[in-house]
Amino acid sequence: MSNQIITIRNIAQHVGAAVTIQGWLYAKTGKGKLQFLQLRDGTGIVQAVLFKPSLPEETFEAAKHLTQESSVIVQGTVKQSERAPGVPGGYEIEVTDLQVVQVAEEYPITPKEHGIEFLLENRHLWIRSRKQWALLRLRATVMRGLRDWLDKQGFLEMSTPILTPAAGEGTSTLFKVDYFGDQIYLAQTGQLYNEANIYSFGKVYCFGPTFRAEKSKTRRHMTEFWMLEPEIAFCDLEQLMQLEEQMMCALVQRCLEECAEELKVLERDRSVLERILPPFPRVSYDDAVVQVQKMQAETTDPEQKQLLQIEWGQDFGSPHETALTKQYDRPIFVYGFPTQCKAFYMEPWPNRPEVCKSVDMLAPEGYGEITGGSERISNTELLLKRIHEEQLPEEAFKWYIDLRRYGSVPHSGFGLGVERTVAWIAGIHHVRETNPFPRTLGRVYP
RNA sequence: UCCUUGGUAGCUCAACGGCAGAGCAAUCGGCUGUUAACCGAUUGGUUGGAAGUUCGAAUCUUCCCCAAGGAGCCA
Missing domain, CATH: 3.30.930.10 (Bira Bifunctional Protein; Domain 2)
Incomplete structure (x- = not known):
């Protein structure tokens, strides 16, 4: 555990180096003897790759059973890789060791779509x-x-x-x-x-x-x-x-x-x-009212016609602002x-x-x-x-x-x-x- | 405050008067390059609440609760 701890945002500076990343599991996929972990550390997201034959059995098994948002410390070598997803993309960690800090309980926010009410409740x-x-x-x-x-x-x-x-x-x-x-x-x-x-x-x-x-x-x-x-x-x-x-x-x-x-x-x-x-x-209020009135006269949508109604002396509502700024x-x-x-x-x-x-x-x-x-x-x-x-x-x-x-x-x-x-x-x-x-x-x- | 839409599995939704369903997630198994992987299996329910109509209600009616979208007002 003597590798330099790096941030994902600066990963480009560490290509070829043995590094340590501390973070959380954002997403995971696996394919037989391979496990792909997407790790977050607050500064970015990077893919960590585990290849079963080159790791101790228990390390690979631990990775396989990691749940979303589990906290981990990963060591490995930084490699450039076109196909690696992440922020910034294009880099991945070839894992040599993995320390599980905590296996997270079932995480409610999955990579699938969610409704706004649920997301706000889980802000x-x-x-x-x-x-x-x-x-x-x-x-x-x-x-x-x-x-x-x-x-x-x-x-x-x-x-x-x-x-x-x-x-x-x-x-x-x-x-x-x-x-x-x-x-x-x-x-x-x-x-x-x-x-x-x-x-x-x-x-x-x-x-x-x-x-x-x-x-x-x-x-x-x-x-x-x-x-x-x-x-x-x-x-x-x-x-x-x-x-x-x-x-x-x-x-x-x-x-x-x-x-x-x-x-x-x-x-x-x-x-x-x-x-x-x-x-x-710079548009004077006087001119802005004229512009909006003109748009109101030209629109054929009855709802818009209603919303864009304005007389000199009235403040702009959001429909007026929207119509005006779109020009x-x-x-x-x-x-x-x-x-x-x-x-x-x-x-x-x-x-x-x-x-x-x-x-x-x-x-x-x-x-x-x-x-x-x-x-x-x-x-x-x-x-x-x-x-x-x-x-x-x-x-x-x-x-x-x-x-x-x-x-x-x-x-x-x-x-x-x-x-x-x-x-x-x-x-x-x-x-x-x-x-x-x-x-x-x-x-x-x- | 007003108008509109909605509330069913952890999540996203279907079923619209007749057995409570699917996908995802989770769990187990398989796979050497995955990108929301894929394949197989397992688990998962007081249908927002109350009352009513009906032989029978997630479904129809009334009331209530909660949320979202928009208006007015404002940055």
Whole structure:
């Protein structure tokens, strides 16, 4: 047991060497005097081959009776082999010794197909499966990529509170928490706190879980999801869009580079991602409404006609976003939404108070909104006016209003939904698979 | 909250008023190149729950529970 312990991801560096691999049995087939074990070690999958005549009887018999997900330590020689399956494929281990750590009990998730209810009930095991493994590794790369990029741009990560005293933008969608007898809430954004942070640090972001008690049951919704929220001093709406597109392009590029194997497992079409280059089309809300109305007029499907119905002043629903983004091959910015369908703190458009300096980034292929941001109101009186218009409790926003009194500057920020971003980059249907243990309406187990 | 679909073996499903079935998994045996291997055998059931209709209910009716998909709302 003196061989070097290697990771499967780096197996190419060890061709010809005697190595040790520690992992789990992912799948097994046998043919008489041969046993083929597919082993996982967390970094990849490799095939280990046992040939009966060249091994002690008990070693071969032990391999033959291994069950799926049994934990093993395998020693052998790394060989290149065209036909060997794995991640990365093309390599296999010619086994010289096998140590069984534990023979697993009958494993519920077989290589055959399973229903979504069963898989979600067994999420703690499902994450071991190839596709889920690839997806969650991609998620980690996305999170690391976003952090690294912002850090290089001079941003500082600031933690914002999860336990918060008051509603950011209305109380209907917040989870209530009992705080020693007082009612407080789980945060649905760190933005307001970041607006305080920029006056100390210039450019900041918070990155953490956020909570929405909405009774949404769709493939784009979870009650707990991760959000990245950058906030920048001395930044207007146009500068914000530039920052967002640069960040998104750098992120996609990094995923293409670092997650080639994962994207292969996910069967993601790389060429779609390679097209993600600046600039992203900028579409005003006014134009977007006209585009959707035109599509609505042209469609012959009565159901679509119903779903695509929209008047100026209404926010886009997902059918609208889907129809709109399908016309582009890269993310688009939709900017200048009606003030009435956005939050109170957004800067009004010059000479058009019914419109605000807001912008959503919509991902292509029908994925829809992945970021939402705006330039914030920097004038004290204007902010007060908007708080009163929305009938929000001025007292609760005292500290927030204070920020406009001491060196106020134009500033902007946005929130990026991690799960939606990962779902889009991975090309998968439902956001819940991009979180190791998703919380959705009606499911908090496991 | 509303609409739609579903719940039968560990899993995926069939049986749609007349004996509870198949494939996979598991167990045993065979096979020197398997990729969801293949071949043979064995094991496996309170048909989501309750009530009703019927000679007879997995199947029809009512109520309930659970889940999934979608809408509204949102990232």
